[in-house]
Amino acid sequence: MNPVVSLDRVSVSYGRHHALRDVTTEFPAGAVGLLGPNGAGKSTLIKILLGLLPPAAGRVRVLDQDVAQAPLAVRARVGYMPENESHIPGMNAVTFVAYCAELAGLPRASAMQRAHEVLFYVGLGEARYRNVETYSTGMKQRIKLAQALVHDPDLLLLDEPTNGMDPGGRDEMLTLVRDIVARRGIAVIVSSHLLPDVESTCGHVVVLDRGAVVAQGPIAALKGKSGRVFELRVKGDEHRFAEVLRERGIECHGDEDEVMRVFVPGDHGSQLLFQLAAQHGMQVRHLRPSTPTLEDVFARAVGEDV
Amino acid sequence: MPIHDRGYRRYAGSRVPGSLAWWVIARAGIVERLRDRRFLALLLFAWLPFLVRGVQIYIASSFPQASFLALDERTFRAFIDQQRPFVFFATIYAGAGLIANDRQANALQLYFSKPITRAQYVCGKLLILVVFLAAVTWLPAVSLLFLQTLLSGSLDFFSSHLFLLPAITIGSALEIGVAAVTMLALSSLSRSSRFVAILYAGITLFAAAFGRAVGAATGIRGWTWLSPQDTLTVVIDATFGVPTTASGTSVAAALLVVALLVGASIVVLARQVRAVEVV
Numbered sequence: 406m407n408p409v410v411s412l413d414r415v416s417v418s419y420g421r422h423h424a425l426r427d428v429t430t431e432f433p434a435g436a437v438g439l440l441g442p443n444g445a446g447k448s449t450l451i452k453i454l455l456g457l458l459p460p461a462a463g464r465v466r467v468l469d470q471d472v473a474q475a476p477l478a479v480r481a482r483v484g485y486m487p488e489n490e491s492h493i494p495g496m497n498a499v500t501f502v503a504y505c506a507e508l509a510g511l512p513r514a515s516a517m518q519r520a521h522e523v524l525f526y527v528g529l530g531e532a533r534y535r536n537v538e539t540y541s542t543g544m545k546q547r548i549k550l551a552q553a554l555v556h557d558p559d560l561l562l563l564d565e566p567t568n569g570m571d572p573g574g575r576d577e578m579l580t581l582v583r584d585i586v587a588r589r590g591i592a593v594i595v596s597s598h599l600l601p602d603v604e605s606t607c608g609h610v611v612v613l614d615r616g617a618v619v620a621q622g623p624i625a626a627l628k629g630k631s632g633r634v635f636e637l638r639v640k641g642d643e644h645r646f647a648e649v650l651r652e653r654g655i656e657c658h659g660d661e662d663e664v665m666r667v668f669v670p671g672d673h674g675s676q677l678l679f680q681l682a683a684q685h686g687m688q689v690r691h692l693r694p695s696t697p698t699l700e701d702v703f704a705r706a707v708g709e710d711v
Numbered sequence: 712m713p714i715h716d717r718g719y720r721r722y723a724g725s726r727v728p729g730s731l732a733w734w735v736i737a738r739a740g741i742v743e744r745l746r747d748r749r750f751l752a753l754l755l756f757a758w759l760p761f762l763v764r765g766v767q768i769y770i771a772s773s774f775p776q777a778s779f780l781a782l783d784e785r786t787f788r789a790f791i792d793q794q795r796p797f798v799f800f801a802t803i804y805a806g807a808g809l810i811a812n813d814r815q816a817n818a819l820q821l822y823f824s825k826p827i828t829r830a831q832y833v834c835g836k837l838l839i840l841v842v843f844l845a846a847v848t849w850l851p852a853v854s855l856l857f858l859q860t861l862l863s864g865s866l867d868f869f870s871s872h873l874f875l876l877p878a879i880t881i882g883s884a885l886e887i888g889v890a891a892v893t894m895l896a897l898s899s900l901s902r903s904s905r906f907v908a909i910l911y912a913g914i915t916l917f918a919a920a921f922g923r924a925v926g927a928a929t930g931i932r933g934w935t936w937l938s939p940q941d942t943l944t945v946v947i948d949a950t951f952g953v954p955t956t957a958s959g960t961s962v963a964a965a966l967l968v969v970a971l972l973v974g975a976s977i978v979v980l981a982r983q984v985r986a987v988e989v990v
Binding site for chain 1: 718720
Protein backbone atom coordinates (compact mmCIF):
# COMPACT_ATOMS: atom_id res chain seq x y z
CA MET A 406 0.00 0.00 0.00
CA ASN A 407 1.30 3.46 -0.89
CA PRO A 408 2.27 5.66 2.04
CA VAL A 409 -0.16 8.46 2.82
CA VAL A 410 2.68 10.93 3.21
CA SER A 411 6.26 10.71 2.03
CA LEU A 412 9.06 13.20 2.54
CA ASP A 413 12.27 12.99 0.58
CA ARG A 414 15.26 14.93 1.92
CA VAL A 415 13.11 17.83 3.13
CA SER A 416 14.78 20.81 4.79
CA VAL A 417 13.21 23.96 6.21
CA SER A 418 14.95 26.95 7.73
CA TYR A 419 13.71 30.07 9.51
CA GLY A 420 16.64 32.36 8.90
CA ARG A 421 19.60 30.64 10.56
CA HIS A 422 17.43 28.20 12.48
CA HIS A 423 17.03 24.82 10.79
CA ALA A 424 13.53 23.60 11.62
CA LEU A 425 13.85 20.42 9.54
CA ARG A 426 17.13 18.91 8.30
CA ASP A 427 17.16 16.51 5.40
CA VAL A 428 14.08 14.64 6.60
CA THR A 429 13.24 11.46 4.73
CA THR A 430 10.33 9.44 6.05
CA GLU A 431 7.00 7.88 5.19
CA PHE A 432 3.67 7.84 7.00
CA PRO A 433 1.65 4.70 6.25
CA ALA A 434 -2.16 4.57 6.23
CA GLY A 435 -3.87 4.29 9.59
CA ALA A 436 -2.91 6.31 12.62
CA VAL A 437 0.65 7.58 12.89
CA GLY A 438 2.02 9.46 15.87
CA LEU A 439 4.35 12.37 15.33
CA LEU A 440 6.47 12.74 18.43
CA GLY A 441 9.20 15.03 19.53
CA PRO A 442 10.16 17.50 22.23
CA ASN A 443 9.28 21.18 21.90
CA GLY A 444 11.05 22.72 18.92
CA ALA A 445 11.64 19.35 17.27
CA GLY A 446 9.88 20.46 14.09
CA LYS A 447 6.50 18.73 14.43
CA SER A 448 4.36 21.78 13.70
CA THR A 449 6.68 22.80 10.88
CA LEU A 450 6.29 19.35 9.36
CA ILE A 451 2.50 19.64 9.50
CA LYS A 452 2.60 23.04 7.81
CA ILE A 453 4.83 21.55 5.11
CA LEU A 454 2.28 18.79 4.53
CA LEU A 455 -0.44 21.42 4.08
CA GLY A 456 1.68 23.40 1.67
CA LEU A 457 1.65 26.42 3.98
CA LEU A 458 5.44 26.49 4.19
CA PRO A 459 7.63 25.84 1.16
CA PRO A 460 10.55 23.55 1.97
CA ALA A 461 13.98 24.95 1.17
CA ALA A 462 14.86 21.57 -0.33
CA GLY A 463 13.29 18.19 -0.92
CA ARG A 464 9.98 16.77 -2.10
CA VAL A 465 6.77 16.21 -0.18
CA ARG A 466 3.98 13.94 -1.41
CA VAL A 467 0.63 13.73 0.33
CA LEU A 468 -2.03 11.27 -0.86
CA ASP A 469 0.02 10.62 -4.02
CA GLN A 470 0.15 14.32 -4.91
CA ASP A 471 3.15 16.62 -4.91
CA VAL A 472 2.39 19.35 -2.37
CA ALA A 473 4.53 21.95 -4.15
CA GLN A 474 2.69 21.41 -7.45
CA ALA A 475 -0.87 20.96 -6.19
CA PRO A 476 -1.24 22.48 -2.71
CA LEU A 477 -4.95 23.24 -3.16
CA ALA A 478 -5.74 19.71 -4.35
CA VAL A 479 -3.89 18.35 -1.32
CA ARG A 480 -5.71 20.67 1.10
CA ALA A 481 -9.07 19.66 -0.39
CA ARG A 482 -8.36 16.11 0.82
CA VAL A 483 -6.72 16.95 4.13
CA GLY A 484 -8.31 18.11 7.39
CA TYR A 485 -6.23 20.11 9.84
CA MET A 486 -6.90 20.57 13.52
CA PRO A 487 -4.50 23.28 14.74
CA GLU A 488 -2.82 23.20 18.11
CA ASN A 489 -3.83 26.63 19.36
CA GLU A 490 -7.30 28.03 19.86
CA SER A 491 -8.74 29.14 16.55
CA HIS A 492 -12.16 29.84 15.10
CA ILE A 493 -13.91 32.20 12.72
CA PRO A 494 -15.10 35.11 14.88
CA GLY A 495 -18.77 35.97 15.27
CA MET A 496 -20.26 32.63 14.26
CA ASN A 497 -22.19 29.95 16.09
CA ALA A 498 -20.88 26.39 15.86
CA VAL A 499 -23.07 25.12 13.06
CA THR A 500 -22.50 28.22 10.92
CA PHE A 501 -18.76 28.01 11.55
CA VAL A 502 -18.48 24.34 10.60
CA ALA A 503 -20.75 24.78 7.55
CA TYR A 504 -18.64 27.76 6.50
CA CYS A 505 -15.49 25.63 6.72
CA ALA A 506 -17.19 22.96 4.62
CA GLU A 507 -18.09 25.53 1.97
CA LEU A 508 -14.53 26.84 1.98
CA ALA A 509 -13.43 23.27 1.35
CA GLY A 510 -15.70 23.06 -1.68
CA LEU A 511 -18.97 21.54 -0.48
CA PRO A 512 -22.18 23.04 -1.89
CA ARG A 513 -24.08 25.20 0.59
CA ALA A 514 -26.92 22.78 1.37
CA SER A 515 -24.58 19.81 1.77
CA ALA A 516 -22.24 21.90 3.91
CA MET A 517 -25.02 22.72 6.36
CA GLN A 518 -26.20 19.11 6.52
CA ARG A 519 -22.64 17.84 7.07
CA ALA A 520 -22.09 20.48 9.75
CA HIS A 521 -25.03 19.18 11.78
CA GLU A 522 -23.92 15.56 11.35
CA VAL A 523 -20.30 16.20 12.28
CA LEU A 524 -21.23 18.32 15.30
CA PHE A 525 -23.34 15.46 16.63
CA TYR A 526 -20.48 13.06 15.90
CA VAL A 527 -17.97 15.07 17.96
CA GLY A 528 -20.47 15.50 20.79
CA LEU A 529 -21.49 19.13 20.25
CA GLY A 530 -24.95 18.45 18.87
CA GLU A 531 -26.78 20.10 21.74
CA ALA A 532 -24.49 23.13 21.73
CA ARG A 533 -24.38 23.70 18.01
CA TYR A 534 -26.30 26.98 18.03
CA ARG A 535 -24.05 28.54 20.64
CA ASN A 536 -21.45 31.07 19.66
CA VAL A 537 -18.03 29.39 19.49
CA GLU A 538 -16.51 32.16 21.62
CA THR A 539 -18.60 30.97 24.58
CA TYR A 540 -17.29 27.39 24.38
CA SER A 541 -15.10 25.79 27.04
CA THR A 542 -11.57 24.64 26.14
CA GLY A 543 -12.73 21.07 25.64
CA MET A 544 -15.59 22.14 23.39
CA LYS A 545 -13.21 24.28 21.36
CA GLN A 546 -11.02 21.22 20.82
CA ARG A 547 -14.05 19.30 19.59
CA ILE A 548 -15.16 22.01 17.21
CA LYS A 549 -11.66 22.19 15.76
CA LEU A 550 -11.98 18.47 15.06
CA ALA A 551 -15.44 19.05 13.54
CA GLN A 552 -14.17 21.73 11.12
CA ALA A 553 -11.31 19.43 10.12
CA LEU A 554 -13.68 16.52 9.45
CA VAL A 555 -16.62 18.29 7.85
CA HIS A 556 -15.40 18.07 4.26
CA ASP A 557 -14.63 14.36 4.70
CA PRO A 558 -10.86 14.39 4.27
CA ASP A 559 -8.79 11.32 3.44
CA LEU A 560 -6.07 12.46 5.82
CA LEU A 561 -6.52 14.20 9.15
CA LEU A 562 -3.68 16.16 10.76
CA LEU A 563 -4.28 16.54 14.49
CA ASP A 564 -1.92 18.88 16.31
CA GLU A 565 -2.14 18.21 20.06
CA PRO A 566 -5.79 17.08 19.88
CA THR A 567 -6.24 16.70 23.65
CA ASN A 568 -4.62 19.99 24.62
CA GLY A 569 -6.31 21.48 27.68
CA MET A 570 -8.97 18.77 27.96
CA ASP A 571 -10.07 17.19 31.23
CA PRO A 572 -9.49 13.41 31.62
CA GLY A 573 -13.04 12.52 30.57
CA GLY A 574 -12.96 14.76 27.52
CA ARG A 575 -9.52 13.48 26.63
CA ASP A 576 -10.72 9.88 26.66
CA GLU A 577 -13.69 10.81 24.47
CA MET A 578 -11.44 12.64 22.02
CA LEU A 579 -9.09 9.64 21.79
CA THR A 580 -12.07 7.35 21.27
CA LEU A 581 -13.17 9.58 18.39
CA VAL A 582 -9.71 9.44 16.84
CA ARG A 583 -9.64 5.65 17.10
CA ASP A 584 -13.12 5.46 15.56
CA ILE A 585 -12.14 7.76 12.68
CA VAL A 586 -9.21 5.51 11.83
CA ALA A 587 -10.67 2.08 12.46
CA ARG A 588 -14.24 2.45 11.23
CA ARG A 589 -14.16 5.38 8.83
CA GLY A 590 -10.97 4.57 6.96
CA ILE A 591 -9.41 8.03 7.33
CA ALA A 592 -5.66 8.23 7.77
CA VAL A 593 -4.65 10.27 10.82
CA ILE A 594 -1.39 11.87 11.86
CA VAL A 595 -1.42 12.75 15.56
CA SER A 596 1.20 15.23 16.68
CA SER A 597 1.40 15.18 20.46
CA HIS A 598 3.78 15.44 23.34
CA LEU A 599 1.46 13.19 25.38
CA LEU A 600 2.92 9.78 24.70
CA PRO A 601 0.01 7.81 26.25
CA ASP A 602 -2.34 9.57 23.80
CA VAL A 603 -0.22 8.50 20.85
CA GLU A 604 0.23 4.99 22.21
CA SER A 605 -3.51 4.55 22.65
CA THR A 606 -4.42 5.73 19.16
CA CYS A 607 -1.50 4.98 16.84
CA GLY A 608 0.21 1.87 15.61
CA HIS A 609 3.15 3.65 14.06
CA VAL A 610 5.31 6.61 15.13
CA VAL A 611 7.78 9.03 13.67
CA VAL A 612 10.01 10.67 16.28
CA LEU A 613 11.60 14.01 15.50
CA ASP A 614 14.37 15.69 17.43
CA ARG A 615 16.08 18.94 16.48
CA GLY A 616 14.57 18.79 13.01
CA ALA A 617 15.66 15.25 12.19
CA VAL A 618 13.93 11.88 12.28
CA VAL A 619 15.51 9.90 15.13
CA ALA A 620 13.16 6.92 15.17
CA GLN A 621 10.31 5.63 13.08
CA GLY A 622 8.33 2.46 12.59
CA PRO A 623 5.58 0.41 14.18
CA ILE A 624 5.39 1.06 17.90
CA ALA A 625 5.51 -2.66 18.70
CA ALA A 626 8.74 -3.10 16.73
CA LEU A 627 10.33 -0.01 18.26
CA LYS A 628 9.54 -1.16 21.77
CA GLY A 629 11.42 -4.42 21.16
CA LYS A 630 10.96 -7.67 23.04
CA SER A 631 9.53 -7.54 26.52
CA GLY A 632 11.52 -9.10 29.36
CA ARG A 633 14.69 -7.15 28.58
CA VAL A 634 13.51 -3.98 30.23
CA PHE A 635 13.91 -3.56 33.96
CA GLU A 636 13.09 -1.00 36.56
CA LEU A 637 16.20 -0.64 38.68
CA ARG A 638 16.98 1.31 41.84
CA VAL A 639 20.36 1.11 43.49
CA LYS A 640 21.76 2.46 46.72
CA GLY A 641 24.80 4.63 46.02
CA ASP A 642 25.84 6.88 43.15
CA GLU A 643 23.29 5.98 40.51
CA HIS A 644 24.85 8.37 37.98
CA ARG A 645 28.17 6.59 38.17
CA PHE A 646 26.42 3.23 37.94
CA ALA A 647 24.49 4.45 34.89
CA GLU A 648 27.84 5.26 33.27
CA VAL A 649 29.05 1.75 34.08
CA LEU A 650 25.95 0.25 32.48
CA ARG A 651 26.39 2.35 29.37
CA GLU A 652 30.00 1.29 29.05
CA ARG A 653 28.70 -2.30 28.94
CA GLY A 654 26.24 -1.38 26.17
CA ILE A 655 23.21 -1.24 28.47
CA GLU A 656 20.90 1.71 27.92
CA CYS A 657 19.42 3.38 30.96
CA HIS A 658 17.10 6.33 31.31
CA GLY A 659 15.90 8.25 34.31
CA ASP A 660 12.51 7.84 35.89
CA GLU A 661 10.81 9.31 38.90
CA ASP A 662 11.96 8.35 42.45
CA GLU A 663 15.51 7.54 41.32
CA VAL A 664 14.25 4.49 39.45
CA MET A 665 16.10 3.82 36.21
CA ARG A 666 14.63 2.03 33.23
CA VAL A 667 17.34 -0.28 31.97
CA PHE A 668 17.45 -2.01 28.57
CA VAL A 669 19.61 -5.14 28.71
CA PRO A 670 20.65 -6.48 25.31
CA GLY A 671 20.84 -10.22 24.66
CA ASP A 672 19.53 -12.84 27.07
CA HIS A 673 21.62 -11.99 30.13
CA GLY A 674 18.72 -10.30 31.88
CA SER A 675 18.83 -9.60 35.55
CA GLN A 676 21.94 -11.70 36.27
CA LEU A 677 24.14 -9.23 34.46
CA LEU A 678 22.72 -6.33 36.44
CA PHE A 679 23.36 -8.08 39.76
CA GLN A 680 26.93 -8.95 38.65
CA LEU A 681 27.71 -5.38 37.68
CA ALA A 682 26.21 -4.02 40.89
CA ALA A 683 28.29 -6.42 42.95
CA GLN A 684 31.47 -5.56 41.02
CA HIS A 685 30.99 -1.86 41.67
CA GLY A 686 29.85 -2.10 45.27
CA MET A 687 26.27 -1.04 44.65
CA GLN A 688 23.25 -2.44 46.43
CA VAL A 689 20.29 -3.34 44.24
CA ARG A 690 17.24 -2.15 46.18
CA HIS A 691 14.64 -2.67 43.47
CA LEU A 692 14.70 -4.75 40.29
CA ARG A 693 11.54 -5.58 38.42
CA PRO A 694 11.00 -6.75 34.83
CA SER A 695 8.96 -4.21 32.93
CA THR A 696 7.07 -3.90 29.67
CA PRO A 697 8.66 -1.57 27.11
CA THR A 698 6.54 1.55 26.57
CA LEU A 699 6.45 4.31 24.02
CA GLU A 700 8.14 6.50 26.59
CA ASP A 701 11.13 4.15 26.44
CA VAL A 702 11.19 4.44 22.66
CA PHE A 703 10.96 8.21 22.92
CA ALA A 704 13.61 8.45 25.62
CA ARG A 705 16.01 6.29 23.63
CA ALA A 706 15.34 8.23 20.43
CA VAL A 707 15.87 11.70 21.83
CA GLY A 708 18.65 10.62 24.18
CA GLU A 709 17.15 11.45 27.58
CA ASP A 710 19.61 10.22 30.19
CA VAL A 711 19.78 9.74 33.95
CA MET B 712 -29.68 9.16 7.91
CA PRO B 713 -31.70 7.25 10.51
CA ILE B 714 -32.45 9.49 13.46
CA HIS B 715 -30.65 7.14 15.88
CA ASP B 716 -27.45 7.03 13.81
CA ARG B 717 -25.31 9.99 14.68
CA GLY B 718 -22.02 8.42 13.66
CA TYR B 719 -19.63 9.79 11.10
CA ARG B 720 -20.52 9.20 7.46
CA ARG B 721 -18.28 9.63 4.46
CA TYR B 722 -19.38 12.35 2.04
CA ALA B 723 -20.31 11.15 -1.43
CA GLY B 724 -21.86 14.35 -2.81
CA SER B 725 -20.53 16.87 -5.29
CA ARG B 726 -17.87 19.51 -4.67
CA VAL B 727 -17.77 22.96 -6.19
CA PRO B 728 -14.54 24.40 -7.64
CA GLY B 729 -12.25 25.95 -5.03
CA SER B 730 -11.99 29.09 -7.14
CA LEU B 731 -15.36 30.20 -5.70
CA ALA B 732 -14.01 30.38 -2.15
CA TRP B 733 -13.73 34.18 -2.42
CA TRP B 734 -17.49 34.35 -2.91
CA VAL B 735 -18.11 32.12 0.14
CA ILE B 736 -15.98 34.48 2.23
CA ALA B 737 -17.65 37.60 0.83
CA ARG B 738 -21.17 36.26 1.24
CA ALA B 739 -20.56 35.21 4.85
CA GLY B 740 -19.02 38.61 5.67
CA ILE B 741 -21.87 40.56 4.06
CA VAL B 742 -24.56 38.51 5.80
CA GLU B 743 -22.82 38.85 9.16
CA ARG B 744 -22.53 42.63 8.81
CA LEU B 745 -26.16 42.99 7.70
CA ARG B 746 -27.25 41.37 10.98
CA ASP B 747 -25.84 44.41 12.79
CA ARG B 748 -28.68 46.89 13.21
CA ARG B 749 -26.39 49.83 13.92
CA PHE B 750 -24.61 49.22 10.65
CA LEU B 751 -27.93 48.92 8.82
CA ALA B 752 -28.92 52.27 10.36
CA LEU B 753 -25.68 53.78 9.06
CA LEU B 754 -26.42 52.46 5.56
CA LEU B 755 -29.94 53.89 5.65
CA PHE B 756 -28.66 57.20 6.99
CA ALA B 757 -26.22 57.35 4.08
CA TRP B 758 -29.19 57.55 1.71
CA LEU B 759 -30.49 60.79 3.24
CA PRO B 760 -28.55 62.97 0.75
CA PHE B 761 -30.14 60.93 -2.01
CA LEU B 762 -33.60 61.77 -0.65
CA VAL B 763 -32.73 65.47 -0.49
CA ARG B 764 -31.40 65.42 -4.05
CA GLY B 765 -34.45 63.43 -5.13
CA VAL B 766 -36.71 66.15 -3.81
CA GLN B 767 -34.51 68.70 -5.61
CA ILE B 768 -34.93 66.79 -8.90
CA TYR B 769 -38.68 66.57 -8.37
CA ILE B 770 -39.05 70.30 -7.71
CA ALA B 771 -36.75 71.28 -10.60
CA SER B 772 -38.60 69.05 -13.06
CA SER B 773 -42.11 69.91 -11.78
CA PHE B 774 -41.88 73.66 -11.33
CA PRO B 775 -40.29 75.73 -14.16
CA GLN B 776 -39.67 78.62 -11.76
CA ALA B 777 -37.36 76.32 -9.80
CA SER B 778 -35.26 75.44 -12.82
CA PHE B 779 -32.21 76.90 -11.06
CA LEU B 780 -32.30 73.72 -8.98
CA ALA B 781 -31.78 71.54 -12.07
CA LEU B 782 -28.99 69.03 -11.83
CA ASP B 783 -25.82 69.06 -13.87
CA GLU B 784 -22.45 67.26 -13.73
CA ARG B 785 -21.33 69.46 -10.80
CA THR B 786 -24.31 68.29 -8.76
CA PHE B 787 -23.38 64.66 -9.30
CA ARG B 788 -19.76 65.42 -8.50
CA ALA B 789 -20.84 67.20 -5.32
CA PHE B 790 -23.04 64.25 -4.44
CA ILE B 791 -20.04 61.88 -4.54
CA ASP B 792 -18.25 64.32 -2.23
CA GLN B 793 -21.23 64.49 0.12
CA GLN B 794 -21.15 60.73 0.50
CA ARG B 795 -17.52 60.81 1.64
CA PRO B 796 -18.28 60.92 5.40
CA PHE B 797 -20.50 57.87 4.99
CA VAL B 798 -17.71 56.11 3.10
CA PHE B 799 -15.38 56.98 5.98
CA PHE B 800 -17.68 55.61 8.69
CA ALA B 801 -18.78 52.55 6.70
CA THR B 802 -15.13 51.74 5.97
CA ILE B 803 -14.27 51.90 9.65
CA TYR B 804 -17.35 50.02 10.78
CA ALA B 805 -17.28 47.22 8.24
CA GLY B 806 -13.58 47.12 7.45
CA ALA B 807 -11.53 47.48 10.62
CA GLY B 808 -12.12 43.94 11.80
CA LEU B 809 -12.08 42.17 8.47
CA ILE B 810 -8.60 40.70 8.87
CA ALA B 811 -7.74 41.94 12.39
CA ASN B 812 -10.53 39.82 13.91
CA ASP B 813 -9.36 36.77 11.97
CA ARG B 814 -5.84 37.33 13.26
CA GLN B 815 -7.17 37.79 16.78
CA ALA B 816 -9.01 34.44 16.58
CA ASN B 817 -6.10 32.67 14.80
CA ALA B 818 -8.49 32.07 11.91
CA LEU B 819 -5.95 32.51 9.12
CA GLN B 820 -4.52 29.03 9.71
CA LEU B 821 -8.05 27.63 9.40
CA TYR B 822 -8.70 29.49 6.16
CA PHE B 823 -5.43 28.42 4.59
CA SER B 824 -5.76 24.81 5.67
CA LYS B 825 -8.69 24.74 3.22
CA PRO B 826 -8.20 24.76 -0.55
CA ILE B 827 -8.12 28.53 -0.89
CA THR B 828 -5.36 30.90 -1.90
CA ARG B 829 -4.29 34.10 -0.20
CA ALA B 830 -5.56 36.07 -3.21
CA GLN B 831 -9.00 34.48 -2.87
CA TYR B 832 -9.07 35.31 0.84
CA VAL B 833 -8.12 38.94 0.23
CA CYS B 834 -10.57 39.26 -2.69
CA GLY B 835 -13.38 37.85 -0.55
CA LYS B 836 -12.66 40.26 2.29
CA LEU B 837 -12.26 43.16 -0.15
CA LEU B 838 -15.59 42.40 -1.78
CA ILE B 839 -17.39 42.75 1.58
CA LEU B 840 -16.17 46.31 1.91
CA VAL B 841 -16.64 47.12 -1.77
CA VAL B 842 -20.29 46.02 -1.66
CA PHE B 843 -21.11 48.25 1.32
CA LEU B 844 -19.14 51.24 0.03
CA ALA B 845 -20.81 50.90 -3.37
CA ALA B 846 -24.13 50.91 -1.52
CA VAL B 847 -23.35 54.37 -0.13
CA THR B 848 -21.68 55.91 -3.21
CA TRP B 849 -22.20 54.35 -6.61
CA LEU B 850 -25.71 53.00 -6.02
CA PRO B 851 -27.31 56.26 -4.78
CA ALA B 852 -25.47 58.29 -7.42
CA VAL B 853 -26.64 56.03 -10.25
CA SER B 854 -30.12 55.95 -8.72
CA LEU B 855 -30.08 59.74 -8.75
CA LEU B 856 -29.20 59.74 -12.45
CA PHE B 857 -32.00 57.27 -13.10
CA LEU B 858 -34.45 59.41 -11.09
CA GLN B 859 -33.43 62.52 -13.01
CA THR B 860 -34.05 60.73 -16.31
CA LEU B 861 -37.34 59.32 -15.07
CA LEU B 862 -38.77 62.59 -13.73
CA SER B 863 -37.63 64.70 -16.66
CA GLY B 864 -39.85 62.56 -18.90
CA SER B 865 -37.29 62.28 -21.68
CA LEU B 866 -33.80 60.97 -22.36
CA ASP B 867 -32.52 64.49 -23.18
CA PHE B 868 -30.56 64.91 -19.94
CA PHE B 869 -29.13 61.42 -20.13
CA SER B 870 -28.08 61.73 -23.78
CA SER B 871 -26.56 65.18 -23.25
CA HIS B 872 -24.65 63.87 -20.22
CA LEU B 873 -23.59 60.49 -21.52
CA PHE B 874 -20.28 60.78 -19.69
CA LEU B 875 -22.02 60.93 -16.30
CA LEU B 876 -22.61 57.18 -15.87
CA PRO B 877 -18.96 56.25 -16.54
CA ALA B 878 -17.79 59.27 -14.49
CA ILE B 879 -19.94 58.21 -11.52
CA THR B 880 -18.70 54.66 -11.89
CA ILE B 881 -15.03 55.62 -12.15
CA GLY B 882 -15.28 58.25 -9.41
CA SER B 883 -17.05 55.86 -7.05
CA ALA B 884 -14.64 53.05 -7.93
CA LEU B 885 -11.68 55.27 -7.02
CA GLU B 886 -13.27 56.36 -3.76
CA ILE B 887 -14.27 52.79 -2.88
CA GLY B 888 -11.09 51.13 -4.11
CA VAL B 889 -8.69 53.38 -2.22
CA ALA B 890 -10.71 53.23 1.00
CA ALA B 891 -11.21 49.45 0.83
CA VAL B 892 -7.65 48.48 -0.07
CA THR B 893 -6.12 50.87 2.47
CA MET B 894 -8.42 49.70 5.25
CA LEU B 895 -7.80 46.03 4.44
CA ALA B 896 -4.04 46.59 4.55
CA LEU B 897 -4.32 48.35 7.91
CA SER B 898 -6.59 45.59 9.20
CA SER B 899 -3.93 43.02 8.35
CA LEU B 900 -1.39 44.86 10.48
CA SER B 901 -3.04 44.36 13.84
CA ARG B 902 -5.04 41.92 15.94
CA SER B 903 -7.20 44.73 17.32
CA SER B 904 -10.01 46.15 15.19
CA ARG B 905 -10.23 49.18 17.49
CA PHE B 906 -6.60 49.99 16.90
CA VAL B 907 -7.12 49.62 13.15
CA ALA B 908 -10.13 51.95 13.27
CA ILE B 909 -8.12 54.58 15.14
CA LEU B 910 -5.19 54.14 12.77
CA TYR B 911 -7.39 54.60 9.68
CA ALA B 912 -9.16 57.62 11.13
CA GLY B 913 -5.81 59.08 12.18
CA ILE B 914 -4.21 58.60 8.79
CA THR B 915 -7.23 59.93 6.90
CA LEU B 916 -7.81 62.99 9.07
CA PHE B 917 -4.24 63.72 10.09
CA ALA B 918 -2.82 63.42 6.57
CA ALA B 919 -5.41 65.87 5.22
CA ALA B 920 -4.77 68.34 8.04
CA PHE B 921 -1.01 67.93 7.73
CA GLY B 922 -1.07 68.47 3.96
CA ARG B 923 -3.10 71.64 4.32
CA ALA B 924 -1.02 72.92 7.23
CA VAL B 925 2.24 72.40 5.33
CA GLY B 926 0.65 74.03 2.27
CA ALA B 927 -0.44 77.04 4.34
CA ALA B 928 2.93 77.34 6.09
CA THR B 929 5.00 77.13 2.91
CA GLY B 930 2.54 78.90 0.67
CA ILE B 931 2.89 76.05 -1.81
CA ARG B 932 -0.31 74.15 -2.59
CA GLY B 933 1.61 71.16 -4.00
CA TRP B 934 1.43 69.45 -0.60
CA THR B 935 -2.09 68.26 -1.43
CA TRP B 936 -0.60 64.90 -2.35
CA LEU B 937 0.04 64.24 1.34
CA SER B 938 -3.71 63.87 1.83
CA PRO B 939 -5.25 60.78 0.19
CA GLN B 940 -8.65 62.47 0.22
CA ASP B 941 -7.44 65.64 -1.49
CA THR B 942 -5.54 63.53 -4.02
CA LEU B 943 -8.69 61.58 -4.77
CA THR B 944 -10.61 64.84 -5.11
CA VAL B 945 -8.21 65.97 -7.84
CA VAL B 946 -8.65 62.72 -9.79
CA ILE B 947 -12.43 62.52 -9.39
CA ASP B 948 -12.87 66.19 -10.34
CA ALA B 949 -10.93 65.44 -13.51
CA THR B 950 -13.15 62.44 -14.17
CA PHE B 951 -16.25 64.66 -14.03
CA GLY B 952 -14.54 67.41 -15.98
CA VAL B 953 -15.16 70.03 -13.29
CA PRO B 954 -12.62 72.47 -11.83
CA THR B 955 -10.93 70.88 -8.85
CA THR B 956 -11.45 72.19 -5.33
CA ALA B 957 -8.10 70.74 -4.21
CA SER B 958 -5.76 72.35 -6.67
CA GLY B 959 -2.02 72.22 -6.25
CA THR B 960 -1.41 68.73 -7.57
CA SER B 961 -1.63 67.75 -11.21
CA VAL B 962 -3.96 64.92 -12.20
CA ALA B 963 -0.98 62.80 -13.26
CA ALA B 964 0.73 63.31 -9.91
CA ALA B 965 -2.51 62.58 -8.07
CA LEU B 966 -2.98 59.38 -10.07
CA LEU B 967 0.59 58.38 -9.23
CA VAL B 968 -0.06 58.94 -5.51
CA VAL B 969 -3.26 56.87 -5.69
CA ALA B 970 -1.39 54.09 -7.51
CA LEU B 971 1.41 54.19 -4.94
CA LEU B 972 -1.09 54.03 -2.06
CA VAL B 973 -2.89 51.05 -3.58
CA GLY B 974 0.44 49.40 -4.44
CA ALA B 975 1.76 49.85 -0.90
CA SER B 976 -1.46 48.40 0.50
CA ILE B 977 -1.15 45.34 -1.73
CA VAL B 978 2.47 44.84 -0.62
CA VAL B 979 1.36 45.03 3.04
CA LEU B 980 -1.41 42.50 2.39
CA ALA B 981 1.01 40.16 0.61
CA ARG B 982 3.38 40.29 3.57
CA GLN B 983 0.79 40.09 6.35
CA VAL B 984 -1.83 37.66 5.11
CA ARG B 985 -0.14 34.32 5.77
CA ALA B 986 -1.13 31.16 7.53
CA VAL B 987 2.26 30.91 9.18
CA GLU B 988 3.73 33.79 11.12
CA VAL B 989 7.49 33.52 11.19
CA VAL B 990 8.75 35.63 14.07
